[in-house]
Amino acid sequence: MNLKPIKPKRISDQVFEQVRELILKGEFKSGQQILPERELAVSMAVSRTSVSNAINKLVTMGLLEHRQGQGTFVSSPDNRNGNPLAAAMATDEATLDDLLEVRMGLECNAAALAAQRAADTDLTMMLKSIGEMEDDLATTDRISTEADAAFHMAVAFATKNPVLIHLMRNFYDFLFIGIKKNLTHMYMDRNALLSVLGHHKAVYQAIRGREPEEAYTAMRTHIQYVQDYFRKR
Amino acid sequence: MNLKPIKPKRISDQVFEQVRELILKGEFKSGQQILPERELAVSMAVSRTSVSNAINKLVTMGLLEHRQGQGTFVSSPDNRNGNPLAAAMATDEATLDDLLEVRMGLECNAAALAAQRAADTDLTMMLKSIGEMEDDLATTDRISTEADAAFHMAVAFATKNPVLIHLMRNFYDFLFIGIKKNLTHMYMDRNALLSVLGHHKAVYQAIRGREPEEAYTAMRTHIQYVQDYFRKR
DNA sequence: AGAGTAAATTGGTAGTACCAATTTATTAAC
DNA sequence: GTTAATAAATTGGTACTACCAATTTACTCT
Numbered sequence: 001m002n003l004k005p006i007k008p009k010r011i012s013d014q015v016f017e018q019v020r021e022l023i024l025k026g027e028f029k030s031g032q033q034i035l036p037e038r039e040l041a042v043s044m045a046v047s048r049t050s051v052s053n054a055i056n057k058l059v060t061m062g063l064l065e066h067r068q069g070q071g072t073f074v075s076s077p078d079n080r081n082g083n084p085l086a087a088a089m090a091t092d093e094a095t096l097d098d099l100l101e102v103r104m105g106l107e108c109n110a111a112a113l114a115a116q117r118a119a120d121t122d123l124t125m126m127l128k129s130i131g132e133m134e135d136d137l138a139t140t141d142r143i144s145t146e147a148d149a150a151f152h153m154a155v156a157f158a159t160k161n162p163v164l165i166h167l168m169r170n171f172y173d174f175l176f177i178g179i180k181k182n183l184t185h186m187y188m189d190r191n192a193l194l195s196v197l198g199h200h201k202a203v204y205q206a207i208r209g210r211e212p213e214e215a216y217t218a219m220r221t222h223i224q225y226v227q228d229y230f231r232k233r
Numbered sequence: 234m235n236l237k238p239i240k241p242k243r244i245s246d247q248v249f250e251q252v253r254e255l256i257l258k259g260e261f262k263s264g265q266q267i268l269p270e271r272e273l274a275v276s277m278a279v280s281r282t283s284v285s286n287a288i289n290k291l292v293t294m295g296l297l298e299h300r301q302g303q304g305t306f307v308s309s310p311d312n313r314n315g316n317p318l319a320a321a322m323a324t325d326e327a328t329l330d331d332l333l334e335v336r337m338g339l340e341c342n343a344a345a346l347a348a349q350r351a352a353d354t355d356l357t358m359m360l361k362s363i364g365e366m367e368d369d370l371a372t373t374d375r376i377s378t379e380a381d382a383a384f385h386m387a388v389a390f391a392t393k394n395p396v397l398i399h400l401m402r403n404f405y406d407f408l409f410i411g412i413k414k415n416l417t418h419m420y421m422d423r424n425a426l427l428s429v430l431g432h433h434k435a436v437y438q439a440i441r442g443r444e445p446e447e448a449y450t451a452m453r454t455h456i457q458y459v460q461d462y463f464r465k466r
Numbered sequence: 467a468g469a470g471t472a473a474a475t476t477g478g479t480a481g482t483a484c485c486a487a488t489t490t491a492t493t494a495a496c
Numbered sequence: 497g498t499t500a501a502t503a504a505a506t507t508g509g510t511a512c513t514a515c516c517a518a519t520t521t522a523c524t525c526t
Contacts, residue, residue, distance in 0.1 A: 010479095036508085046479085070507065161334050243509070282511060
């Protein structure tokens with residue numbers, strides 16, 4: 001007899017999550033109007049009150065903007081309060097290079113910690129994302145940003161440090177939603193991607209081999225490569 | 234004739250502001266239940282819908298917590314979304330050690346960057362905070378957390394990286410507001426503080442000497458010392 | 467005194483009506 | 497045919513009412 005406690009889920013929270021997912025997946029683009037409350041309520045078979053509550057939550061978080069008489073619009077990523085990096089990038093003359101510099105500090109350290117702590121499931125996740133990247137490159141000249149992010153998030157999870165995981169998640173949300181177009185060149189440059197894939201494999205090998213210093217150096221090589229790639233553009 | 238445009242103010246926003254003010258002024262203490270929605274609606278002569286909207290906004294921001302059947306309560310300061318680290322520390326079993334591990338990544342990297350980029354004003358700021366710590370220890374057995382934070386922030390400013398500066402600011406806000414009591418032991422332990430002061434001086438010397446690897450290693454020594462200090466408790 | 471039940475209290479959901487702001491469509495005047 | 501004014505439609509905002517869901521309190525029975 002294996003009974004698990006049932007946690008009731010508020011309707012407005014479920015609406016919130018669905019709409020948030022649509023935004024994060026890019027179904028509703030930045031600046032685009034989403035469906036009106038009445039329409040969402042009918043489509044989801046809930047009351048307009050619940051929809052309105054969910055939308056208000058997304059407005060408070062900065063993902064959406066209300067305009068009475070017009071509709072509800074997706075905010076530009078820079079205005080999102082949920083992501084501290086957006087705030088940093090919006091208020092100052094911050095650049096992609098600045099962000100990569102911070103990554104250098106965070107991710108090299110993370111790789112070293114991962115080499116000390118990775119569980120088999122972590123290693124499996126890293127290998128899976130490497131496999132996805134290989135599959136992509138076998139049939140196309142590009143890889144999905146999701147596979148790249150998944151690799152780095154797998155390394156973060158392997159650190160078992162919740163603060164670091166949270167920060168890394170913010171990073172990848174921001175990188176791939178906020179400034180995705182800046183990264184497009186590299187994600188469609190076959191030679192660059194082969195190098196990236198090689199770096200990922202080197203990081204993975206070092207982590208699997210429980211070698212923190214090698215993992216640190218491999219990740220450093222990787223991020224330095226990305227930095228140099230964008231510094232040339 | 235001086236006519237100013239009249240900007241209509243949403244009722245729910247006015248409720249939001251009034252309640253937020255009461256919380257920030259301490260009329261409702263952390264953990265305390267605020268007035269029920271129905272009561273607030275009657276007191277403010279508005280509909281419960283508007284009150285509920287305002288409360289939901291404060292809940293989303295983390296200042297309040299709903300509990301169906303009980304009431305609405307003021308969150309503890311650690312849970313406030315104004316600081317992203319608070320969110321990371323609240324949702325998981327995160328520890329001070331986790332936070333120090335992340336600092337290891339960020340701040341060693343920052344020290345190396347500072348050694349490459351520090352201006353005279355940056356060096357002056359570091360020296361000033363070291364001076365304040367020395368003054369404190371000359372007359373008392375403790376130092377102010379502000380002087381310690383000021384040193385680390387001076388190093389961050391010396392990196393000239395706005396993203397890093399922003400993240401570091403969040404760190405020190407959180408460290409000294411969120412979990413200040415955990416740090417008290419060290420800030421009143423004379424021997425520990427003498428070591429910390431020595432570490433700061435070593436970091437400063439390396440930065441002033443434009444030696445990134447020495448700065449990195451000195452900062453690493455410092456944070457490792459703090460980690461070990463708290464791991465013994 | 468303890469257990470069970472009922473009532474009260476609180477936030478959550480739903481539906482309806484209307485208001486406020488904006489946009490679109492229609493009509494009237496030139 | 498064009499422009500301006502008016503009406504209608506669309507969208508979010510407010511209000512009200514009724515009921516549901518979760519928790520606490522009060523009452524009754526053993």
